[in-house]
Amino acid sequence: MNKINRAIYVIIDDVRSEHFFGLIERGRLPNFKRLMETGIYSKTCITDFPSVTYPTQPTQITGTYTGDYRKELCHGVPAYNWMGRYYAPPIMRSYGGSGSDELIQIYKINSDLRNTCQTFLEMTGEGNHTSLTQFISRGTDYLYPERKTKLAAYYLLLEQLVKSEKKAKGLLMRANTIVVKKLLDNFKRPKKYFGNNEAPIGSNLWFMSSDVIMHLYGFDSFLYILNLIHIDKVMGYLLDELDKMGYLNDTAIAITADHGNFKAAKAGDIKPFYAVNGLNPYHPRKNKKGNINIAEFGGVGLIYFKGSEKTGNKYGWSRPTIKDLENYGPKRVNLLESLFKIEGSHLLYYREDENRYDNGIIHLKRKDRKTGEIIKGMIEYRGTGPDYKTKYISDNNQNDVFGYSNDNIASKILDNKFHTIKEWMDATHHVDYPLYPDLIPRHFKNPRSSDVIISTDGSVVFSVSHGTEGEVNLYTHDIGLRRSAIVPLIISGSPEISHKEIPFCKTTDIVPTLINMLGKKPHKSVVGDNLI
Numbered sequence: 001m002n003k004i005n006r007a008i009y010v011i012i013d014d015v016r017s018e019h020f021f022g023l024i025e026r027g028r029l030p031n032f033k034r035l036m037e038t039g040i041y042s043k044t045c046i047t048d049f050p051s052v053t054y055p056t057q058p059t060q061i062t063g064t065y066t067g068d069y070r071k072e073l074c075h076g077v078p079a080y081n082w083m084g085r086y087y088a089p090p091i092m093r094s095y096g097g098s099g100s101d102e103l104i105q106i107y108k109i110n111s112d113l114r115n116t117c118q119t120f121l122e123m124t125g126e127g128n129h130t131s132l133t134q135f136i137s138r139g140t141d142y143l144y145p146e147r148k149t150k151l152a153a154y155y156l157l158l159e160q161l162v163k164s165e166k167k168a169k170g171l172l173m174r175a176n177t178i179v180v181k182k183l184l185d186n187f188k189r190p191k192k193y194f195g196n197n198e199a200p201i202g203s204n205l206w207f208m209s210s211d212v213i214m215h216l217y218g219f220d221s222f223l224y225i226l227n228l229i230h231i232d233k234v235m236g237y238l239l240d241e242l243d244k245m246g247y248l249n250d251t252a253i254a255i256t257a258d259h260g261n262f263k264a265a266k267a268g269d270i271k272p273f274y275a276v277n278g279l280n281p282y283h284p285r286k287n288k289k290g291n292i293n294i295a296e297f298g299g300v301g302l303i304y305f306k307g308s309e310k311t312g313n314k315y316g317w318s319r320p321t322i323k324d325l326e327n328y329g330p331k332r333v334n335l336l337e338s339l340f341k342i343e344g345s346h347l348l349y350y351r352e353d354e355n356r357y358d359n360g361i362i363h364l365k366r367k368d369r370k371t372g373e374i375i376k377g378m379i380e381y382r383g384t385g386p387d388y389k390t391k392y393i394s395d396n397n398q399n400d401v402f403g404y405s406n407d408n409i410a411s412k413i414l415d416n417k418f419h420t421i422k423e424w425m426d427a428t429h430h431v432d433y434p435l436y437p438d439l440i441p442r443h444f445k446n447p448r449s450s451d452v453i454i455s456t457d458g459s460v461v462f463s464v465s466h467g468t469e470g471e472v473n474l475y476t477h478d479i480g481l482r483r484s485a486i487v488p489l490i491i492s493g494s495p496e497i498s499h500k501e502i503p504f505c506k507t508t509d510i511v512p513t514l515i516n517m518l519g520k521k522p523h524k525s526v527v528g529d530n531l532i
Helices: 017-025 030-036 053-062 106-112 148-163 165-188 190-194 209-217 222-245 271-277 335-341 421-428 436-445 507-517
Strands: 006-012 040-046 081-084 091-094 129-132 142-144 202-207 251-257 292-297 300-305 345-351 359-367 374-382 389-394 452-456 486-493
Touching (some): 006 053, 006 507, 017 030, 017 040, 017 222, 017 486, 030 222, 030 251, 040 507, 053 507, 081 300, 165 190, 165 202, 165 209, 222 251, 251 507, 335 345, 345 436, 359 436, 374 436, 486 507
Parallel strands (some): 129 142
Antiparallel strands (some): 040 486, 292 300, 300 452, 345 359, 345 452, 374 389
16 A cells, blocks of 8 residues: 555535435446445444534544543544633633634634644645645645635635525535635645645545535435535546546545434424523623523534532533532422423433543433333443443343344343444444444543533424524434434545445544555554554
C-alpha cells in the first residue's frame, strides 16, 4: 500500500445505507458504482450515538469516540448542542447557530475536540492539507470558506432551498459543484493555496446539501434523490480530472455518510412537560434562574438539570444526583417517571452518582409500547482506551431494554460478562441499537454531556434547541434504529486498493484504514481498526 500517497475523505450528510446502495443497484449512481466495484465497501457501517452530525463527524474524522477528555484519549464533542457547567452561569454551545456568545459557533469545534485526539489531516503528517466546507479542520493548510462571512454566505445559499422549491435544483447543484471545483483547483494550482507546487496529501470534503434537502423535502422526495444523483455526477468529474492530472492512481478516496434518517408520524409539543412539572427553562442571558435546559430534542432529548449541591456561585450548576432527579423542583416530581409522560417517549438513560472515567454504571429504562410496563437494565463500564469494556445487564433477559433478546445472535451476548467494542459489533451490527452498550457510556463519560437522555421510538419528534422550540420536520435522524444508525462506506480510487466487501464495520475504522494506506501510523487515541 506504500504506492498510495494521498487520501480524500468525503462525507455526504444524511444518507441511509440502504437508500445509497439501492440507488447504485438501480443504476442511478454510476460513479459510486464504479468506485464500489474497484475498492472496498460496506453496506453496514455503524455510526456514533446519537446519530446527529455532531458527534458523528468528530468521531469519523478522529477515528475515536467521545469520553472524559480531561483524563483519557478521546474527542470532546458530545452533541450538536451541549451545555458547559464549568462556567457560572453555564455556557451553551450550538454548532449550527448561536450559543452563549458568537453567532457562528462552528469554528469552536476544533478546540472543543481537545488535544486528546488528532484529526485525519493531522495524522497524514507532512505535506499540504485542505478542508472543503468541513470545519473539523485541525491540521489543514487551506479551509473553504476561508472567512466567517463566506461561511455565512454558503449557509445562506443552502437556506434558499427553504424559500423556493423551484430554485432548489439549481441551488443544490451549485452548492455541490463549488466544493468539487475548489478541491480540483487545489490540485491544479497548489501554489495559490499552499505557497508551493505540491498537491494536497490529505483532503476533507463535506456535502451538506443532502441534509438540508432531507429535512425539508424528505428522503423519498424527487429533490433528495436528484441531489444524490448530482453528487454522483460531480464525484465522477472529480475522478476524471484527477485521472487526467495523474493523481488518481496514487489517491485513496473514502465515501461515507455521517448518519441515516427516518420519518416520524407526528410532531410533539414539549411545553406541557415544563408546566406540569414546574420546570423553568434556563438561558445564560434571558433566564439565569432556570433549572432545566433541553439542549436538543428531535427524537433524542439531551436534558440538563440544576443539581441541589451548592457551587459557590448562585448561577452555578452542579450535576444532579439520582435523589435530586427523583424529587425535583418546586413540585418535587420524580423526573425518572415523569419523563416517560412526554409523548412518544420510549427509552431513558442516566448515570450513577459515583461514576468515574474508568468505571461506572449507566441506568437504562424502556417503556413498553403496548402495556406501558417499564423494563429496566444497566450498562457497567470499566477501563479506557484498548482496555475499555462494557457489560449489558437486563432485569429480564427475555425482554431486555434494546430488544437484543429477540434475536438469535444478539441474545447470546446477554451473558453478564464484559465485552469489547468488536464483540458488541459482531453481535449487534444487524439489529436496532447497534453498538449501544459500548457507545452510551462513552457519551456519558464526557463532562459536557447531559444528565438524562430521553428517546422516542421514532413515531413522535420534537424540535428543541437550548429550550427554544422551532418548526418540526418529520424527516429527521438521531435515534438508534438501523435506518438512522447505519451508513454506507466505499474506499476506492487507486488500483492499489483491492476489491472486497466488508460485511460490517464502524465509522471509526475509516481513519485508520486511510492512514495505514498512506504508510503511516494512526494516533494512539484511535479506536477503529484497519479494514485492509
